[in-house]
Amino acid sequence: MNFISKIAINKGWSDDKKYCVTDQNQQKYFLRVSDKEKLDSKKFEFDMMEKVASLGVPMCKPISIELRDDEVHSLHEWIDGKDARETILTVSKEQQYIYGVEAGRILQKIHSLPITEVREDWEVFYNRKIDDKISKYKECPVQYENGQTFIEFLNANRELLKDRPQVFQHGDYHIGNFMIGEDGKIYVIDFDRFDLGDPWEEFNRIVWSAQVSPSFASGMIDGYFDHKVPDLFWKLLAIYTLSNLVGSLPWAVSYGAEEISVMQHQAKEILEWYDDMKQIIPSWYLYKKTAE
Structure with a gap:
């Protein structure tokens, strides 16, 4: 061509x-x-x-x-359209939520694909990943304020990784990888970080969505679970969110002060959302429920 x-x-x-x-x-x-x-x-x-x-x-x-x-x-x-992250706030909170529900249903479909092989046992694989991230974080020249709180939570909840299923993952599922088409529909893009793993680990980047639009992030969870969110999900979401967070600071250091600042700010927000890890459902989700 x-x-x-x-x-x-x-x-x-x-x-x-x-x-x-x-x-x-x-x-x-x-x-x-x-x-x-x-x-x-x-x-x-x-x-x-x-x-x-x-x-x-x-x-x-x-x-x-x-x-x-x-x-x-x-x-x-x-696809003729615009990045969802840049346009989501130009629509009502109700429409943001509707887009989120659709994004959750799309993810449900992606996870329904049959796979012929899986990784090693998920608990073994992911615990090794956590160990590696904590080790690199401790060697990092900068630290998060109250970063030890994240590490203690991860170490206290590792047993929840036992017997988790594995599916084909998009690999980078957050608002930055969606477009709103000129037809008003939402489209998912960038599959180049595809992976295999726990379907719920796919929500580990929902932080980026929640920072932009709590309504979109809440809709994504509700859409994925058909409005019946299991209690265990929130605990695993916290594990995957914190594991990502702990691993992101050493990564940010190699990119310079601006990225370090982005991650420090995100860590503060996460601590606020989880009330210093004393509550398991992040406040941005509760906010969505009370804001409507």
Whole structure:
């Protein structure tokens, strides 16, 4: 396929290069270009995206994948719209919640895909991950205010990781990876961090959604669970949120003062939401329930 224009998209943390390309018929597409070393993982990602699309999930549907000039080119449908994070606050809280419910239902569909293999036992795998994150955090030149509170909570609740199921995960499921189309619908994007794991671990980045729109974040949980949220979910959500938080500070240090500040602020907010870990349901969710 030949393109008459190619405009770079400079968003996100991915190493891939992304473009909006246009063909001779003025049809736009989304082109993702990756290193050839990623060919196998990109083929798997493409196959999984095809399966997700077959479930009726609103997304940039995959069209083709090929090795071209020592690069992996994957072509997808183009979505005309805007980033959800930038536009969500321009709609009512009720509409934000409705978008969140839809995002939760989309995630439910993604998690329904059958998988042929799983990781090692989830409890063993994730406890090792927690150990690694705590170890790196303790070696970090900067610390969170009251950071020990997070570590104590993680250590006290590890047994909850026992006997957790595993599913195909989107891998980076938060408001920054959604678009609101010109048709008013919500679309999920960026499957390049796909993984296998506990379905509820997928909510570990809901912090980013809650900071922007508590209504959207609340809707996402309600939509996923069909408005019947199990008590155990909140405890595991706290584990996955705090594990992510503890692991993010050493990561932020390598990116400089601005990212460190972002994570320090997030840690303070999380402590407030959980009342210094004395309550298990974050206050942004309760806020949604009382604000309507």
